[in-house]
Amino acid sequence: MSSSPSLAMDAQNRAHDLAASILSAASPPQIAAALSDAAAFLRRHAADQSRPFFSIAFPSLLCRLFGFDSPSSSSSSSSSSSWLDLAAADPELSSRLFALLSPSGILLSSIAAADRHDLVKYVFPSERLPEWMRFALRSPAAPSTLAELSPLFAGRVKEDRIQDSYRLQLSVFEYYIFWFAYYPVCKGDSEGSVSGVIHKKRRFRLENWTSSLPVLSATGRQPGQKLECSLYLRLLYAYLRAFVPKSGVGSYQPYRSSLLHYSPNEEEDTFFQAEFLVHTFVHFWMVDNDFSPLPVHVCRSFNLNFSYRSVLGETPPTPGLGDVLNLFVKYLNCGSSSAAEGNEQMVYAKSPVWRSSVLGDIVRPRPTVECSVGSWNAVIQRPLYRFILRTFLFCPMGASIKNATQVFSLWVTYTEPWKTSEEDLVEYEKPMAVQNQEKGDDGRGARQMESVYTPSRQSYVLSNYLFYSSMVVHFLGFAHKFLHTNVESVIQMVLKVLSVLTSSRELLDLLHRVDAAYHSKPSGPSYAVDDAYKYVPSIHEQLQDWEDGLCESDADGSFLHERCNFDLRLFSDGEDGAHNLLQLFLLRAEHEVKLFSGDVSSNLRALDSVRSQMKILFGAHIQKSHFSSKSLVSSHDQHQSRGEVFTPKHPGTGRRTWADVKYKGDWMKRPISNTEVAWLARLLIRLSDWSNEILGLDRYDERESENTGPTYVEVGQDTVRTVDGPKEALGMVVGLIISWAVLLGHAVLRYMRAHKMKVNLRVLASKKFVMVLVLYVVVSVLKRAAFGAFAISGIM
Known part of the structure; x- marks a missing residue:
């Protein structure tokens, strides 16, 4: 009877020693030794379900696997790289970790046993x-x-x-999966903070994650990997x-x-x-x-x-x-x-x-x-749709387009499931070196021939119709917004979207049929025969649900208006339809390509391909515009109202115009970019809102815009006075000047209210402006110091 407590105490001591060795392992040999000790401990104590391991050593193992501080450490600054990070540069360590963490490894089998007995x-x-x-x-x-x-x-x-x-x-398995899922989220937050994208910071306890994640670590991904x-x-x-x-x-x-x-x-x-x-x-x-x-x-x-x-x-x-x-x-x-x-x-x-x-x-x-x-x-339908849409709508100006490119690839993958096969997932089964040796070209051509849309996929397209319709229109807004940042990438992305929609005649006919059924009234024999009408109520409900809460005043660059999410606009002839947005995109893209120095033939060929795909998609002839100043000026005048939407809305020298002071709300509410001083921008936004509220610029009265004529005041004879002495004359002049200033102020306020203008001080938060101001102050202080030193030396 006395041996059981002694065995339990011995297991606890071994678990404490194992936890200490895990926390102290920093180099690949030390990590390999710790992994071997953990596997040996689990095999040795499999009979008693290894309760000490999961209560003592397992939290420490999670700390080192994913790279956050030890629970026993009270300092948030002492941290080290995750083992997953270090394994990126060491194939042998990567193999050892995979052997331990794989579903067939000793760790997952021990976790299953612990959960089966409900130990921890x-x-x-x-x-x-x-x-x-x-x-x-x-x-x-x-x-x-x-x-x-x-x-x-x-x-x-x-x-x-x-x-x-x-x-x-x-349970143990659920706890491990939660940390496993949280790892790329923390990594992405660190990447966003480095690139200047502002995110809500998560509150950290003692288990603070390290800042030396794969994106920052010297042992991260090598070039070309x-x-x-x-x-x-x-x-x-x-x-x-x-x-x-x-x-x-x-x-x-x-x-x-x-x-x-x-x-x-x-x-x-x-x-x-x-x-x-x-x-x-x-x-x-x-x-x-x-x-x-x-x-x-x-x-x-x-x-x-x-x-x-x-x-x-x-x-x-x-x-x-x-x-x-x-x-x-x-x-x-x-x-x-x-x-x-x-x-x-x-x-x-x-x-x-x-x-x-x-x-x-x-x-x-x-x-x-x-x-x-x-x-x-x-x-995954609704979460994935909103994930992609929020990435396109809320991507702040000044941020890298790399993340949007990855999300765009995700969108294309989802819209073409017929191009995904088991061969595309083979690379995830084995290390890269083994894949390169075993990879062959046998059968690849046959698979490519079969990777097209077939009528058997009709239900998939209909149940995900918004990915092929509304998402395209929102993406065109994103393309206009970021065209000036990376012209070549944006053009290729637009071309890829059109290629997906026009890749199959059957797919294109299906998209047209559903759009026609959506905008028609359900009556007649066609309603009973055509299956597309059966999906219209579901698509209508999805449109309201998946785009819930999104509107133009809160999403810079979107085309969602008050009731816009109740309609499909891919084949619409309206101003916000895809056809007009693509025509405007071609004009702007040609203008951006013209500003390039060097060979632009590839971009011009891509634009020609876009025109060809537009002819197939809309069935209309798209006229090719030319590089002439008259055509560009006329197109700019024609789309002047649309141009304000696509103007890059971030502070910068030479990009601020008087029209920006109109401030309809979307520019002031957009996410803070890396071209601004964050705390100063927030302060100036609050000051602008307070000024607009005090001056009454946040409300609009139509009667003020109608009464624009002069106001005449009839002065009675009993109010006429004579001015005696220079003191009263000076007072009258001062009063007249003050009256003129008040009248001028009222006229300016009335003009701003009539034209819906507001005070916008956020432009002063530009880093360039602040840098110029700081340099001016530094130079002024240095000049005064130099002049004072020169004067003192002259006196001496």
Whole structure:
């Protein structure tokens, strides 16, 4: 009896020693030794489920894997690089880490055993959660209500009476996956802070992440090394293959048709594990800081009104997630069988996503019909659409276009699932050196011939119609906004979009048919025959839900007006239609290319290809414009109203005009760019708002614009006085000057109100202006100091 406590004490001591060796491992040999010790410890204590390892050593292992400080350290400055970071430059270390962390490794098998016996529970830090989940856990909503909002809340919400909020209690596997999903988010936040993109800072506790992430580390990715084959992406693909079935969520619901036969079993446990993984990646990577994280019908069902918009604002998504999301979407879409997608009519459920079924003492979340129809595509549609759209709309001026390019590639991948095959995912299975040796060209030509749209994919296109329609129009607004920053890349992106839409005659005909059905009234025999009419109500509801809360006054460069998200404008002839936007894009692109010095033949050929694709898409002849000043001036006059939308709205020398002082609200509310002093910009925005409120410029009265004539005041004879003495004469002159100044001020204010002008002091926050001002002050001080020293020397 006395040997059992001694064995437990010995295991705890060994766990403490292992934790210390893990935390002290910095070089690849030390890390390899620590990994060997951890694997040996797990094998030695597999019989007693290795409780000491998961309670003592496992948190330290997570600290070193993902690169945040030790929980025992009270200083936020002492930090070191993550092991995933160091493995990027050491293939042997990468192989060792993959062997330990892979689904078939000793760590994951021990985690499964620990969860099977329910040995350890962890509380995930709320400050690391996606932004909207943090605020939801602080809300007064009941845990049962939170469980209905997201599968991640089901059965995991625990009350925290100390902080008067809720927290998430996770199993070992869930805790590990949460940290695994948070790693690229933290990396993207660090990249954004370095590149000048402003994001909401997450509050850090003792477990502060290091600033020496792969983007900043000297041991990061080498030039020419493909990021797609990094250790993190290889692990992600391994977890998807092991835990997420490609056939969709419906394959693990054998008893979903009857509640009487519903019972927890191994297949359902596998389903819930897969569902947890997918929703974790969706919420950490896609939703995160979205101010409309929940579908509109879910909020209406529970009568919820979370003020996420006032807290989160219109911030762009976390940058640098394009690669992980590209793999994530490729895997899920690659497993979608065309038969399963083509035979099911799209159901846009109005009921909440999750329900609960209670059998005895067992409370388990049960998926509803919405999850059982089709595949994983129904889970990622709305989050992915809003992720891509928010990237295009809220990308601040002055930011690098690299992140937008990655998101654009993600969008194209999602719209062409027929071009994704198992061969595209082979590179994630093995290291790059092995792939280069085994890669061959056999069968590649045949696969390329089959990578086209076929009628069997019709249901996929119809259920994701907004990706092929509204998203194109929003992207054209982004292209106009960033055309001057990288002309060649933007032109190639526009050409790629048009190539996707015109890649197949069947696809183009389908897009036209649905657009015609959307803008026509459902009547006549065509309504009963054509399947496109059946999808119109769902597309209309998706359009309102997926673009919920977005408007032009809050998103600089967008074309969303008050009720614009109730219509499709890809084939519209209006001012905001894709046809007119593309014509204006051609004119502006030609003008930008003309300013280049050197060979511009490739860009001109790309523009010719754009014209050719426009002829196919719209079925109209697009006239080719020429490099003449008259044509450019006439086109500028013709689109003068549209030109204000596409003017780069960031402070800079030579780019500020009097028209910018009109300030309709979008320029003052845009995200702060790296060309501004952040704290000064915020101060000047508040000062401008206060000045506009005091002067009455924030309200407009039409009567003021009508009474523009002079005002005559009739002076009575009893008010006439004589002026005696120079003192009264001087007072009269001063009063006259003051009266003239007041009249002039009233005239200026009346003119500004009539023309809807406002005070805009934000232009003074430009770094160039502040630098010039500081240099002027420094030079003035130096001149005075030099003059004083010269005067003193002259006196001496």
